[in-house]
Amino acid sequence: MKKIILLLTILLYPVMALPGSGSVDEGKEVFRKYCAACHGSNGAGGVGVPLSLPSFIDHVDDAYLIKTIRHGRPGRVMPAFKSLSKSQVQSLLKFLRTWTGNAGMSFSAKPIKGNRAKGKNLFKQKCAACHGEVGQGGKGTGVTFSRPRGLPILPSALNNQGFLASATDELIKQTIVNGREKTPMPSAMKLGLQNQDINDLVSYVRSWQRKKIPAIKTAASDSPIIIRESPYDLATTLKNVKQAVIGANLILIRVQELDKGIAEKGKENKKQIIVYSCGFSFLYEALKIDPRVGLFLPCRITIIEDKGKVKLMTINPKRLSAHFNNSELDKLCEEMYEKYTDILDEATI
Template sequence: MRYGAGLLFLLLAMTGFSAEKGKLLYQRHCAACHGDRGAGGVGVPLALESFQSSITDRYLFNTIRYGRPGRVMPAFKRMTDEQINAIVRYVRSFTPHRKLVLSSAPVRGNAGAGKQLYRKHCAACHGLDGEGGKGTGVTFSRPRDLPIIAPALANSGFLRATTDQMIKTTLMRGRQGTPMQSFLKKGLSEQQINDIVAYVRSFEKAVKRKAAEKRVHLAKGHRQPIIKVKSGYDMATTISNLQKAIAASNYKLIRTQPLEQGLVQKGRENRRQTILYFCNFNQLNTALAIDPRVGLFLPCRLTVVETGKGVYIYAINPSRLAELYNNDRLSRICGAMRDTYLSIIEEATL
């Protein structure tokens, strides 16, 4: 008897502990974007009954694990399953909701017909190719009082987390309290909705093709002595994107200056050539201790150049330079540095 009570106490303490843990993890990793109790902000609201009743725990779990690559929503790759489950339970405590019970029957539809319907009914908000709301969901600079942004649907994280039946549920019911309406109420038939689901699912192919192209592109970057990437943005935006990506990669921006600074009369520097110096001091010190010649290419630097053809980002590939030193330890550090360069550039040019 005493034993049983002790066990019960332990169990209660453990569940209490897990709830507290979920709350702490949520506050640390999610609240800044989704609001303290899920009211939304840069991130979509999570506390709405209409949202909670149209998704599964599995969906929440996978969304946290895989994130939404290319959008603001990060992937929490290093969290343990247990930590993610604790967050899921905490998010579920925001609002009373119905448990979503989905049939496992596949949604059969005609993707071709769905495409026409998508263009007519969805593209204005979710983008012609499912890329998501314009200028939002990819940037921190969005004013907080704008309406809820439409998430990207042609997104590996979304497509991996969701199921056909969940997409269908969202289209049938809509999400009350957001711009996402019920298309059944808007007059579409269930068959038309099935067609749209089939079309949204077909984004998977395009997403995979893009990912493959990017991998090839990055693989090429691995061997080139000079990394050169064209930015789709203007000079100022490219520089600001790089600065943000540098900070987000745990590097410290040292300074941003015209390439010609100190070489020509002050104020007459060419503003279309800018260099960013940044550093991870741990990495720098480790590398210097191995071989002081790394001072040739450290601290890290990226050069942004505007030409008649567009804005380009250049970097010396630290990994190729390291080959000159023939030191495995240094090569490993420089390989990691190259990967960071590539991911910073990728992030800034998405």
């Protein structure tokens, strides 16, 4: 009997794990964990645009949502969620659809033909004031972590490769036709656009698409910290680290004992030291990609002497970015990883 149950479990497992098996509850949890910080716990928007408005959620198809979640909006704040499982994404969709209870629209993938040159002209007249001269999006998104909530919703970047890879021509057309009620995005009627004008606009927007958006691998299997043993004593190692930090074009912020503020004043452990440093351009770029990075900064290198052995360690930025699930941040953290390992190697050579 036991054997039969085991066999059944093995046979049925693939069916049970099939996409589509996701649940609203799981989706709610995924949303709370990965999306709510930006889109608001009820999807009403914040740093990220509103998702729960009927003028948005009922007017996009599942494919657009899935692709948007997977590709993100490289160069904007919206991360690429590559490591969510299929079932997590399916659950998320089910949850997003509970906001209105409607299934959303479906669109044909057929390209729309239009006159690009005419579209370009129209874009300048009707759209550029909000979406930017070349569709780069409203000023502010990308660095909106400092923007107070409640400010008008910022126009998205239309020349964004993540957007263009996610939206069909038909979806773009419908968005222009309907606008997005309760956001600043006006309808075609309000803008006085005819059907052919809209087709021309769609073909102009599409012309911003490059062929492929590069896939970036995640680095989840790396160790969470980088460690090196130093052949030198503590004082020499510290001197080397300081030099290496400056040599790597980072700014040395301060050096302090690990237990400063925890241990009694004057009784800190002098054999456990943290070197704080910062690369402001890295910081700026990283915050633009994902404001939550701020929680982990500034960058520190810890030096510890234990039983005569000196060790250096630092958090692995690649592991940091795997946590954020943002492929753009991965690229930046890859560079930071190189920088950190260079510094540790330089200091211990």
